[in-house]
Amino acid sequence: MAKSTSKEAISAEEKIKAAARKVFTQKGYAATRTRDIVEEAGLNIALLNYYFRSKEKLFEIIMLEKMQEFFGIIIPFLHDETTTLDKKIEQITNRYIDMLLQNPDMPIFVLSEIRNNNGLFKKIQVGKILQSSHFVRQLKEKQPGVQPLHFIASMLGMIIFPFVSKPVFKSAGVLNEHGFATMMEERKKLLPKWIKAMLGTK
Amino acid sequence: MAKSTSKEAISAEEKIKAAARKVFTQKGYAATRTRDIVEEAGLNIALLNYYFRSKEKLFEIIMLEKMQEFFGIIIPFLHDETTTLDKKIEQITNRYIDMLLQNPDMPIFVLSEIRNNNGLFKKIQVGKILQSSHFVRQLKEKQPGVQPLHFIASMLGMIIFPFVSKPVFKSAGVLNEHGFATMMEERKKLLPKWIKAMLGTK
DNA sequence: AAATAATTTAATCAAATGATTAAAATATTT
DNA sequence: AAATATTTTAATCATTTGATTAAATTATTT
Numbered sequence: 494m495a496k497s498t499s500k501e502a503i504s505a506e507e508k509i510k511a512a513a514r515k516v517f518t519q520k521g522y523a524a525t526r527t528r529d530i531v532e533e534a535g536l537n538i539a540l541l542n543y544y545f546r547s548k549e550k551l552f553e554i555i556m557l558e559k560m561q562e563f564f565g566i567i568i569p570f571l572h573d574e575t576t577t578l579d580k581k582i583e584q585i586t587n588r589y590i591d592m593l594l595q596n597p598d599m600p601i602f603v604l605s606e607i608r609n610n611n612g613l614f615k616k617i618q619v620g621k622i623l624q625s626s627h628f629v630r631q632l633k634e635k636q637p638g639v640q641p642l643h644f645i646a647s648m649l650g651m652i653i654f655p656f657v658s659k660p661v662f663k664s665a666g667v668l669n670e671h672g673f674a675t676m677m678e679e680r681k682k683l684l685p686k687w688i689k690a691m692l693g694t695k
Numbered sequence: 696m697a698k699s700t701s702k703e704a705i706s707a708e709e710k711i712k713a714a715a716r717k718v719f720t721q722k723g724y725a726a727t728r729t730r731d732i733v734e735e736a737g738l739n740i741a742l743l744n745y746y747f748r749s750k751e752k753l754f755e756i757i758m759l760e761k762m763q764e765f766f767g768i769i770i771p772f773l774h775d776e777t778t779t780l781d782k783k784i785e786q787i788t789n790r791y792i793d794m795l796l797q798n799p800d801m802p803i804f805v806l807s808e809i810r811n812n813n814g815l816f817k818k819i820q821v822g823k824i825l826q827s828s829h830f831v832r833q834l835k836e837k838q839p840g841v842q843p844l845h846f847i848a849s850m851l852g853m854i855i856f857p858f859v860s861k862p863v864f865k866s867a868g869v870l871n872e873h874g875f876a877t878m879m880e881e882r883k884k885l886l887p888k889w890i891k892a893m894l895g896t897k
Numbered sequence: 898a899a900a901t902a903a904t905t906t907a908a909t910c911a912a913a914t915g916a917t918t919a920a921a922a923t924a925t926t927t
Numbered sequence: 928a929a930a931t932a933t934t935t936t937a938a939t940c941a942t943t944t945g946a947t948t949a950a951a952t953t954a955t956t957t
Contacts, residue, residue, distance in 0.1 A: 505904075523726035524811060527945060537906055542946055549945095598810075604859050605807045608800075609726060611866040620867035642869065642878065643885055646860070647853045654852030657806050657859065664813040665822035667844065676844065683845055690892040707934075729915060739936055744916055751915095 506544045508534040510554070517555050518602040522609070556606060556613050563603045564619050566592050571626040578631040578692070582648070583685045589652050590677050600656045635692055647691065651684050708746045710736040712756070719757050720804040724811070758808060758815050765805045766821050768794050773828040780833040780894070784850070785887045791854050792879050802858045837894055849893065853886050 503511075512534035516525050527548050531538045545551035570576070570584045593599065607614045623629065623645070632641040655662075655677065662668040668676065705713075714736035718727050729750050733740045747753035772778070772786045795801065809816045825831065825847070834843040857864075857879065864870040870878065 520811065521723070521725065521807070523723065526943085528943095538945085539907085539947080540905065543904075547945075601803075601807055601810055604863065605723070605803055607866070608803055608862045609722065611862065614863065614866050618867075619863070620869045623867075623869065639885065640878070640881075642864075643882065646857045646878075647886075647889065649860070650852035650854075650856030651849045652852075654856050654859075655848050657856075658848070658851070660810045660813065661806065661816065661821070662844075664809070664816050665820075665825075667822045667825065676842070676848075679842075680845065683841070684849075686896050687849065687893040690896045691889040694888050694892045728913085730913095740915085741917080741937085742935070745934075749915075 505534075505536055505540050508536060509541055509544060509551070513551050513555050514558075517552060518559065518596075518598045521602065522552050522556075522606060553613060556603075557616070559599055559603055560607075560614060560617055562592070562596070563599055564617060568622060571623070571628040574627050578628070578635060579685070579689060581628050581631070582688050585648070586652060586684045586688075587681050590681055593653070593656050594674065594677055597656050597659065600653045604657070632692075644688070644692065648684070648688055651680070651687070655680070707736075707738055707742050710738060711743055711746060711753070715753050715757050716760075719754060720761065720798075720800045723804065724754050724808060755815060758805075759818070761801060761805055762809075762816060762819055764794070764798070765801055766819060770824060773825070773830040776829050780830070780837060781887070781891060783830055783833070784890050787850070788854060788886045788890075789883050792883055795855070795858050796876065796879055799858050799861065802855045806859070834894075846890070846894065850886070850890055853882075853889070857882070 509530060512530045516529050516533055520529070525548075527541050528538055530551075531541050541548075541551065545554070566588060567585050570581050570588065573581065576584070629641045629645075632644050636644075655673070659668070659673055662673070663670070711732060714732045718731050718735055722731070727750075729743050730740055732753075733743050743750070743753065747756070768790060769787050772783055772790065775783065778786070831843045831847075834846050838846075857875070861870070861875055864875070865872070
């Protein structure tokens with residue numbers, strides 16, 4: 494062992510990981526070259542293989558991390574037995590939008606990498622967690638005639654889709670970076686109102 | 696000139712294009728090898744370069760085609776001055792879902808390739824078309840206090856997001872292929888009702 | 898301080914991949 | 928049918944790219 498990280502020194506390993514987070518999420522696995530990553534980190538290409546063995550192993554680490562963030566963030570709210578359905582909707586909307594504003598590339602990265610490679614994703618038990626949640630029970634109770642998945646897909650769609658389509662709106666000249674942030678702040682208020690209106694329909 | 700396409704003979708050029716459509720939309724530009732495409736077409740690798748000069752040029756052709764489909768399909772409805780707002784919502788929802796059921800890989804393909812390369816997308820004037828549309832005027836009239844983009848992002852999110860997240864729900868065991876199709880058929884009824892409810896909130 | 902262990906570098910390798918070439922096969926025109 | 932043009936193939940090239948190696952450097956232990 495070397496490098497006592499006593500002060501502020503960031504280890505080469507951590508620099509590579511940080512660079513990998515950035516480059517992988519921006520360009521995706523296939524379009525990323527190991528050389529892009531080490532260049533971003535200001536380091537040597539052999540170090541990547543020294544610390545992580547291969548591009549694929551490094552990717553798995555980053556991907557698992559990102560999936561945990563992407564799916565994990567709402568789990569506590571889903572299971573909270575002390576909150577009303579309306580409260581959960583507000584919490585999930587707010588919390589998710591805040592997190593994605595910090596990680597705007599995350600959704601399209603996670604979703605398109607899962608398309609390319611289900612294997613990693615299956616390690617995370619999203620399906621069971623979701624279906625056994627208090628949130629789903631509350632949705633069923635409120636609208637027994639409609640599959641809860643419809644509401645969930647709609648809610649997540651309204652939250653996540655703007656991030657996925659941001660490049661489209663930007664290069665179409667409909668939105669700039671600042672306009673997007675403003676829009677997402679407004680959505681924290683709008684979406685709960687709209688989702689409640691949806692749940693109120695017969 | 697050779698190959699008179701008098702009967703059913705599909706030209707090599709068209710076989711390659713068809714294969715390219717399939718492989719590019721399934722795996723994306725970077726993860727696609729020219730060898731994948733010609734193999735899918737049952738042809739020789741030199742033919743791809745003979746007819747299309749390069750992987751990139753072939754990709755541009757496919758990408759422009761897909762963007763036209765992805766964005767173009769709703770344009771006639773957006774501009775129809777004879778229909779009510781509610782009618783437009785029904786038409787767009789129905790038409791879009793039907794088209795995407797035929798092309799389920801299209802959204803994630805188009806959206807992630809635009810992220811990687813704005814250049815091509817800018818050739819299509821989506822921004823201006825949208826903002827000058829009858830649909831947007833009707834949205835403004837109905838809810839002057841809310842930017843039309845909020846409604847559009849929500850509507851498109853509810854339509855498109857299920858396709859983008861289909862691999863997630865499938866490998867999470869929440870949905871199989873048939874369940875997904877059923878769900879999307881149900882959504883043709885549900886979404887217009889929900890969008891109208893959103894537009895009805897104060 | 899010497900010996901040992903860990904980290905970093907420059908140089909290189911092997912495989913994958915987009916592209917080309919020259920010849921063969923097929924179709925079209927004269 | 929001969930001449931010409933087009934299409935297809937097998938073989939090969941050049942570059943890119945993930946990975947390795949052996950030596951140099953730096954840190955840690957004895």
